[in-house]
Amino acid sequence: MTSTTLAARTLLLSQYHGALSTQSMAMPGFPFGSVVPYCLDAEGRPVLLISRIAQHTRNLQAEPKCSLLVGERHAHDVQAAGRLTILAEAHRLDEPGAMAERYYRYFPEAAGYHSAHDFEFWYLAPMRYRYIGGFGAIHWLDAVALPNPFVGAAEANMVEHMNADHAEAIAHYVKLAGLPGEAPAILVGIDSEGFHLRIGQAVHWLAFSAPCNTPKQVREALVALAYADTWPPREGAGG
Incomplete structure (x- = not known):
């Protein structure tokens, strides 16, 4: 991995x-x-x-x-900031199952959209990526995302346990990472490389020091x- x-x-x-960006x-x-x-599914694909x-x-x-263009939030100089364009094919997700539960943890206000406002889930299957890391750092990439071994029951159980029993630890993560502390943080997602906290309406990702491939490694x-x-x-x- 480069x-x-x-x-x-x-x-x-x-x-x-x-x-x-779609074709009108x-x-x-x-x-x-x-x-x-968006949030990512078990294959690392964006889900909408x-x-x-x-x-x-x-x-x-x-x-x-x-295509989906993702850029660094709050960048002072957007030309020097990182941005990633995902060239993809979109597919409707007819049976979202655990993916819907994951999405609603990230965006709880969306829980009523699916039925009340005729919303549906789609995923973007990446064909290629264009990454710009700043001036002159321009790359075509064929693979970026990694599968997430925890999406589903394993992730849901870890998230529920941390939020129910370890609020002090989550508050420590917020302080340690220098994240905003005006609202309580809630753990919403875990992947092999880190985890997502939701603070108010914003979602923040924090990296593990080394990859975790089992729930035991995540706990440690x-x-x-x-x-x-x-x-x-x-x-x-x-x-």
Whole structure:
């Protein structure tokens, strides 16, 4: 794994919304841009919850080829900041199951959209990635995302346990990472490389120092962070 791939994946993991570009049916030949929230599925693919009557949904139904642009939030110089364009084909997710539960943890206000407002889940199957890490750091990448071994019952159980029994540890993670502390943080997602906290309406990703591939390794990493004085460096981040 190259440092460029790691940087691109970190950007994908650490953001939670992007600019979706579809091919306009109302104005053929023109791209149509929309801002959409996303979280990642078990394969590391962005999952969207979009209305059936929205223009971008109608565009995707006619032509599934699209792109999702993800950039660093709060960047002072957008030209020097990292950004990732995912060239993808969109597919409707007819039986979202555990993926719906994961999405609603990230975006609880969306829980009523699915039925009340005729929304449905779609996932973006990446074809290729274009990563720009700043001036002159421009790369085409064929693979960025990693599968998440925990999506489903394993993740749900770990999240529920941490939120129910370890609020002090979560508060320590917030302080350790220098995240906003105006609202209580809630653990919403875990992957092999880190975890997501939701603070108010914002979602923040924090990296483990080394990959975790089992719930036992996740537990050990979370315990270590609960007693840490500084956030540990991420394995491979400097290479």
